[in-house]
Amino acid sequence: MDATTGIYGAETHEDGHPPPHPHRYALRIVRNVLLAVVAGVFAIWLVLFVTKGRFLKHPFERIATSLADRKISVGGDFQLYFAPLRIKFVAEGLQVANPAWAGQPNLFSARRIDARIAPLSLLFGRRHIYTLDLDQGAADLEWDARHQSNTWTFGMPGKGKPLEMPRIDRATVIGTRIRYLDPRMQVVANLEVDPITSTNARIGKAVAVRGDGTLRKTPFRVNARLLSPDETIGRGENALQLRAWAANNVIDVSGKLPSISDVENVPLHVRAQGRDLSDLLSIIDVTIPHTRRYALTAQLVKDDVRYRFTGMSGRFGNSDLAGTLTVTNGERLRLDSALKTRQLDIVDAAPFIGYNPDIVAAKGAVAAAAATGAGPRNVLPDARLPVDAMQRFDAALTWQIGVVRSRNVPVQDISLKLTLDRGRLALSPLTFSMARGTVSSDLIFDTRRRPSAVSYDIRLSPTPMGRLLAGYGVAQSGTTGSIKGRIKLEGRGDTIHDSLASSSGRIAFVMPQGTLWTQNAQLAELDIGTFVTKMFEGKLKKPIEINCGLVGFTVRNGIAAADPILIDTSRNVVTGRGGFSFDSEAVDLAFRADGKKFSLFSGQSPVGVRGHFADPSLDVISPQLIGRAGAGLGLAVLATPVAGLLAFVDIGDAKSAACGPVLAGAGAAAQRTTSGKPRKDVGNGRAGKID
Template sequence: MDHAPAADTTARPTALRAGWRRRAVRIAIGLLTVIAAIWLVLFITKGRFLRHPFESIAGRLTHRTVTIGGDFQLYFAPWRIKFVAEKIAISNPDWASRPNLFTADRIDSRIAPLSLLFGKRRFTRLELTNGAVDLEWTPDHRANTWTFSAKKGGRPLEFPRIDVATVTGTTIRYRDPRMRVIADLALDDIRSRDARIGHAVGVRGKGVIRTTPFTLTAQLLSPDATANRGRNELIARMRAAGNVVDVAGTLPSISDVEKVPLTTRARGRDLSSLLDIIGVVIPRTRTYDLRAQLVKDGDVYRFTRMKGTFGDSDLAGKLTVTNGERLHLDSELATDKLDIIDAAPFIGYNPDIVASKGAQAAAAATGAGAQRLLPDAALPVATMQRFDAGLKWTIRTVRSRRVPISNVDLTLALDRGKLTLSPLRFAMARGDVASDLVFDTRPRPSRVTYDIRLSPTPLGRLLAGWGVAEAGTTGTVKGRVQLQGRGDTIHDSLASANGRMAFILPAGSLWTRNAQLAELDIGTFVQKMFEERLKEPVRINCGLVAFTVRGGVAAADPILIDTSKNVIIGRGGFSFRNEAIDMAIRADAKKFSLFSGQSPIGLTGSFAQPGIDPISGDLLARAGAGLGLAVVATPLAGVLAFVDVGDAKAAACGPVLSGARANAQRTSKGAPRQDVGNGTTAKSKDGRQTQSEAKAQRKKFLGIF
């Protein structure tokens, strides 16, 4: 009696558990029955009655309008989800330039159900006919058409895994307002079996970058791996404005190029035409071929390990392009050998014309006159104000027949239209040139400043390119050019320039042959020529060749060189406006000299065609007088017309070596010099000398002697 309640207590939990099991079995059977019924209904009806609910639900999930204009099927067949839609369209956001993100005549697919739950979408079969995809970014790159929530930002485009595919007639449109790129592409037809496509998949198309048309061909070399989310071996080639750009690399996904190293190669007739595509202006080049590694990181494109050639010159280094609010370029470049012809574009010359026809023809091609050398190529003002840049460029050697240049060190900065080359240094003939050049395009016309400094440089090496041997010449030259002008071309800025140019010759020596030719001391020159002592040096005590520039016209201020035997002085000048030269240089002997010409050498012509006129009117008059004396008196009397009594006043070297103006020059005894002018030239109102003005100036100059 006492144990009966315990038995009842044990039996109740067992009965309860059995009841729950029966209920669970009934519920499971009920669910399976419902699922089976749903499956059966869907299988029989092909799920066609779900078209409108599908459009509504898909539209809410994607925040887009989804429409199906033809047949629709959605059911299990038997274990995969079969989805069929004809005339399907998925709309674009309101801000897009086209109404639909995606349209297709027909989609027939099999989808693994579990892949929808775990986010790894897998199509076991896909047939796509005449699909059209529109991919577009917002101008600020914060959203794109294929990311269905603006809050998530613009995510990379992702593709599902596809086991078996038949894709025909697919087109893709890509638009990026920030980069100003529009591309219309066509995908080659794809037919795969058992998750193997079997050959490369190609893409071809055309488009516009900014205002430049281009064509594009690309191939996916590993489509089977891509279909299984493996390695994506991609190669692409773009042609634009006569340039060819090749890109190759392995992508983590078919559309993801972020932070992926890509091998690039660019080649063409002119590198400037390639960079002009993205709105960057550089001097034009000859044929180029460059290779680099490209890595895209957001709006930053880094080109590293750059190496190649342009013209007959080499180039290496790195370049970074930042496509932000303003386009910005940063580069560090190195050149081992720069051909002087490839340097011609930096002053506005076409290098191809320089190579084939010379500098004068290249100047004429810029719009300059037929007899001019200064280029009239205008600065690209509008383009220079649209992007910024920084450049550090070193050049070991410049190949030049005339002037040996090496160790070039260039630092460039472009900031909102102000281009600064500072410093620009290079070694020339064992001397150094340092300069600061500023081209400020913000004022109209541009304000241009030239400040060029030449450290002491051996004359022999400097003049060797013009046939002057170094042996016997120990003189040096140093100088500075400071000019400021207004204009959008080199010619215009110099034609309006004001400033000063001065070159100082400290003590040294020069070949006798060269010195005597310059001084026209015929007697000494002939004597030494017969004695074969042409390399005997002549001592230079000091010298100054300086010009004052006003309104583009340079006047000698002064030209004064004191040697052991003579004092060389010059008058006249030249014009940056019309590039005319009208100067006269004369040497007066300090001691008696027989057969001295004692008359100025005329420097005439233009920058392009300079001329030397050693037979001045004064010298012809001397010859006439000598001939008359020889006729009426004796032949010996004729010689007297060519005698220099040697009364030249030696120069005080202090003012000369300090680069002082003409009015500060003195004789060795401290008296003001009256023979070096005052830094003016005869000129018309516009600074251009007329023939009569030049003649009057020459007459006035000769009258001093």
């Protein structure tokens, strides 16, 4: 027998000792296993320490590629071992691939990474890195064309997770470069990050970034500062300041982002300044009239494809500007804005009709017109409409303007509604107050038709002439007459000059019953006898009555012909003939006044207005006047000097006008005398050739 039973019945071995207790046997097994595990771990540690874990390079690449669903490779030295209890990781030429759709091969690459990592953090909680030295790191942050996926989010689109930043106690990062691409915004940025050093998981100072790039093919430079790098690493707020230079503009952006790459629905403070606001908007292919130097501030919020600028305020030239602007970067670029201006300087308004405001301010309108390509004596701008740009984007604008600062034009309360739809620009309605009257207009520029189809419809409500002409030296006292009118023209052309030079339509201004200073009326009528008499009597400012008046033109192919010019006063009937050309801007008009009562020393000859829009001249020495002077001289020689006065006597046979057709703005053919007879002394709507 191997064992015997003792006197107490206990089992014993042959040597007489009892067998080991089962618990002690189990403990021995556990001890041996632990010793084996420790020995195995030590052996692994020793092997890794001796070999630096270099043999794990390919398994690391394979496992990391599988976990990240991205190809990860190490081109140079690789180390992965415990030193002594922390994991040491060294990789030279590390590359993390981009998705297949990206334009660059790698999301991240680095010349060398040297890190000490807490082992258990790889299994539990947030990754913890004790030290990190990163040399020549390069990151490619790119959105896809549909703006649904980006390179820094791992996994399936819509289900992936962005790369999380680990906790890093101490770091030295040098030579970092970042490329950012957003095809929807058409922006590419190449950035360099200043060296970063952190201690005790804190960087402690702002991180500076600088670089350049393009936005819709416009080059730019940028300097940025991440003011809260420690919070950024800790997934807290990201306080950012940025300044960019592009197309002679300076743009400042500041704010706090929820993550370093997330600007959705985040309010940012924006300030832009430069020499011309049109240069800024041209970056996004939006064309507006030129402006003088500007400075604007606003709050920017990005909401998917919309960029909303609210609380906008600032100045351009000598004018103020406030309001809102929304840029929608959808299938078609679109601008929606509501603007307000308290005071608009008349020079700042010059670009709205094609003038350069700086040239207007320095040299005047004629020089500004010449700068657009117009002739040396022309004032109509010849700047071409930006047809291609107008067909690339759409817009809707409302603009309220309080007062226009001008020495001669009393304009205020401007209300403008603008719509641009695939190349058709409508300023409708455009209204403003002028000298207690109202101008309402509808202007259409349809660039979808070639050349552009342009229509002008401008309506002037009854406006006091005294206040309207006050800026030109006409006093208001004693002038109660008013004027109303309409300009309705249609033409073809890609410039204001060309569209008017080819236009046809009608221009008519009607003067209902009122009064004018005798001084003004008599000078226009050249009734020297009445003028001199009143001057000696001291009644120069005594008003005379206007029964009715009409200054009308029929326009054909850019030539405006008087149709008719007819003003009936208590003393005279003033008529006019001739016209002007929108093409050459030449003027050839003749006005004649016939007295209703006897008047001595009345010239009774036409007063000519000739020249061009830019430099009209008054011709009071006409052939008729010279002829009458010659007749008077002949009578004086043949008879007596007193007889010479007879040549200047107006017998007062002018026929009063029937005011009905006049007040209706009717053409010359409809005009009648008070007795109902057709008038033959007014223009017939034909001006002949005007050079």
